[in-house]
Amino acid sequence: MLGDAVKQAIQSSYSRFLKSRQLNPRYGQKLMIAAIARALGGIRLDDEAKRTGDGHICVVEAGTGTGKTVAYLLATLPAAKALGKKVVVSTATVALQEQIVFKDLPDVKQHSGLDFHYGLVKGRGRYLCLSKLDRILADGHEELLFLYDDASAGVSPQDKALYQTMMDKLAESRWDGDRDSWPEELPQAAWSRVTTDHRQCTGRRCSFVRQCAFFKARDSLDEMDCIVANHDLVLADLALGGGAILPAPQDTIYIFDEAHHLPDKAINHFSAHSRVVSTSRWLGITEGQWKGLLEPLESAVYLMQIAAPMESALKAARSQLDGVQPLLAPYMAEMDRTSPTPRYRFPQGQVPAELERIAGHLQVAFDDIYRLLDKLCSEANKILESEHSPVPMADLEAIYPLLGSWCARAEANRDLWKSFADSTPDPKWPVARWITLIEYEDTVDFELVSSPILASHTLSQHLWEPCCGAVATSATLTALGTFDRFRLRAGTPGDATYEVVPSPFDFAQNGILRVPKGAVDGNQVEAHTQSIIRLLPELLDPRQGTLVLFASRRQMLDVNEGLPAEWRERILMQGNESKQLLLKLHRDRLDAGQGSVLFGLASFAEGVDLPGHYCEHVVIAKIPFAVPDDPVEAAMAEWIEAQGGNAFMQIAVPDAAVKLVQAAVVCCGPKRTKAWSQCWIAA
Ligand code: SF4
Known part of the structure; x- marks a missing residue:
């Protein structure tokens, strides 16, 4: 005390x-x-x-x-x-x-x-893995890369040049291995090959650990x-x-x-997901490459004994997985194919008995693969620690991260199938389960997701x-x-x-909240959009700073299109530039004595600081009730109703109230010097 x-x-x-x-x-x-x-x-x-x-x-x-x-x-x-x-x-x-x-x-x-x-700490994924970079640049190891991700293409000459520049800058102490201190935005695909996670990292046994950016940052934590x-x-x-x-x-x-x-x-952190088709493809590739991959480790007899059942374990998982796709295909008819993410959510999170049965087999199959890889990783770690390795250390260091990444993938699949294997609704700890249809190039895949409804x-x-x-x-x-x-x-x-x-700002004095008379019902989308197009020029002063918040991107685009040309010139719309740049342009225009109107989705308001003349009006096109097709929100509403509650009053109204407050304080927060702030709502 x-x-x-x-x-x-x-x-x-x-x-x-x-x-x-x-x-x-x-x-x-x-x-x-x-x-x-x-x-x-x-x-x-x-x-x-x-x-x-x-x-x-x-x-x-x-x-x-x-x-x-x-x-x-x-x-x-x-x-x-x-x-x-x-x-x-x-x-x-x-x-x-x-x-x-x-x-x-x-x-x-x-x-x-x-x-x-004090100091800043970031996740491992923000730091370079020098061991991986070294292997990519070393001849003869590039061919292992595609095994990390079955969808990845090979290393392009541009990527290779980038990796060489990274190595040169590190050697000259002109870069510290932190992604955020690289002068340009690094493409995710190129970066993901040279960063790592806890499963792939050999830790203190790595021959690069003394120069490792992540471990340097981590060691500084003690101070x-x-x-x-x-x-x-x-x-x-x-x-x-x-x-x-x-x-x-x-x-x-x-x-x-x-x-x-x-x-x-x-x-998000505690949800599980897996794609059926791409996982099956990954299992097939791994099965095909397994023997060749382990060849350099043949003299480590104990490792080879552990690895022996792997091919049959991979085969078993793939044959079970092949039985899943026909069970999922009928749900395509129940998905909204016009949605960017067509989904089917299982009511109460309960999946059909046949899918539950196969999920049980898959849980076992992926658990076998996971345990085998986990054991291999832990034994490989012991060898890396020992002074007398039966295999070349360089080969073991090259293979280790691959085993680690597969182990993580097998674990993720095991967790997903475990959740699908027993989907009986638990009224205390409800779980949402759904299928998302993924279409890319000529492939149709199904992503299965299991997510807690409440954290x-x-x-x-x-x-x-x-x-x-x-x-x-x-x-x-x-x-x-x-x-x-x-x-x-x-x-x-x-x-x-x-x-x-309490906030020191006097909201009651600083702001006016107005609901326009005769506002159009937001569910009548076209009429509502037209009413906003008609109202905006009437309500706003074109010389002032304004923020207009929409509940849907489609409506934001339609309103922008529908406004007279002289209004469109003043609009800075979310999605056209980064948020930071839009806010800067907005402030610059107002500092130059010009009017400026920001168009954004409801979440745009959060964390936005536009004091004084930078924002004198906020227009909220529609009270932002949660998107009804979000599977976790929909499952939560279903769960509350099943408990005898009222989902609208317990979820939708409080959520909308929070969003409304977030939007309104942008306008009414800081003390105003010129005009009173006004927050308009079109119902
Ligand atoms: S210690 Fe881990 S993260 Fe650092 S270079 Fe080695 S393998 Fe990569």
Whole structure:
């Protein structure tokens, strides 16, 4: 339990920060610091530095302008230090991550008097694998590449030139192996060949480990008191059991900024999927190449004994998989083929008995392949560690990542089929299962997906329960005045501290919310679109900054097309340029005294900072109710109805309310100097 000394440290660092920055205390900021200090202050540790008791989670909705980053850093850093724990700050977006690392943390360190080390940590996939790069550039190993991904083409001369440039820059210390510090955007296909994951990496046994960008970054973690990461990286670490990349949850106080994204990110991380046709093709290629691949390892008798049943295991999986496609084909008739992602969702997640039966066999078949590859990898690792290898180390190092990537693929298939093998609905932990039709070139494939509907159980089990402490914050965590929606989705415990701290902005004075009289029903798509085309020139002042948010891309394009030419010239539309560039062009136009109108989809508003004259009107074309064909949302609605609830009131309305708030604060948040802001809604 934190003593008076820590409370004193928090108070004095805040006072010092305000004085040094010549800022006035903000009411909401003070409330937020107090709430976090109270929650983290209640944490007790046993003799082994493990938390005892609960109440270690603090959930704070902090309105725009609260100064929440400063609040959570000043409250958490001294508390974590007193507990002997690390702080992991996690964001959903790169923009916020950069702001925290390059602006807020240096600011807090310089002005608060707190002494701490901090740094940014990224996932392994953002770093170069030097071992892979070396093999690609070395003659004779290129032919292994296509075995990683059955759909990949060979290495083009341009890619090879790129890889050589990478190697040259590394050798001259002009590049550190971080994808984000490469001067241009690197194409994903070229990059994926030279990066790796935990399965393919030989770790400390790798002959390149001393120069390895990922391990250099990881080693620097030990020095850090405060690590800035993102939700995906934290969730990937938790999925590996926690402590694989980041400090272990029991040694960590997490701060989740933009916490409203955490549940959806968690659902993605813990879902399973597999494509039937491409997996069958991969099994066939692997079967054909298996003997030749292992040839260099023949003198390692034990490895060869482990590997012996592989061909029959691959054959068994492929023959079962070939029986799946005819079972899925009839569902094509029930899919909306005009949709970009034609899908069929199994009601209540329950798949037909015949598919369940085959899924059971496939679970066993892929588990056999997985266990065999896992054993091979672990034995290969032992050889890499030993001084006397029965096989050339270079050959083993070349084959190891391939075995690792196949092992991961077999594991993913095993998990998917396991979920399909027993699909009896569980009213407590519902699961959505569906088929997506994938058509490319002359191939028709079926992707099977199994996804939890709620992240609450997963987050509770992997995060909230094991962690030492956590803060979850965002400007939009409540819906319709309660935290119920967030608690349902994120699974934060009932005994957590829940606090709403007010924004310093006077929304009531700064904004006007108007619903046009005679608004057209949004379900009458054509009439609704025409009404927006008619209303926009009437409602807007062409010299001002405006943001128009649409619920569908089709309608956004149609409205743009339908407006008079002089209006179209002022429109900057999402999708035509990157978001950052659109916002810059918008600000430039307004700074030059010209009017500018941003067109975007509902999510465009999130995180957008357009103070003062940059945005004086927001037009919301339609209240953004969730897309009804999203399979997870549809399954959640079905589950709520099955529990006797009302999906519209419990999901659709709160979700729309959150989106409405996110859109409206763009316009009404910061203090206005010129005109009153106006937010128009066409129903
Ligand atoms: S340690 Fe792992 S990531 Fe680093 S170069 Fe070696 S195999 Fe690649």
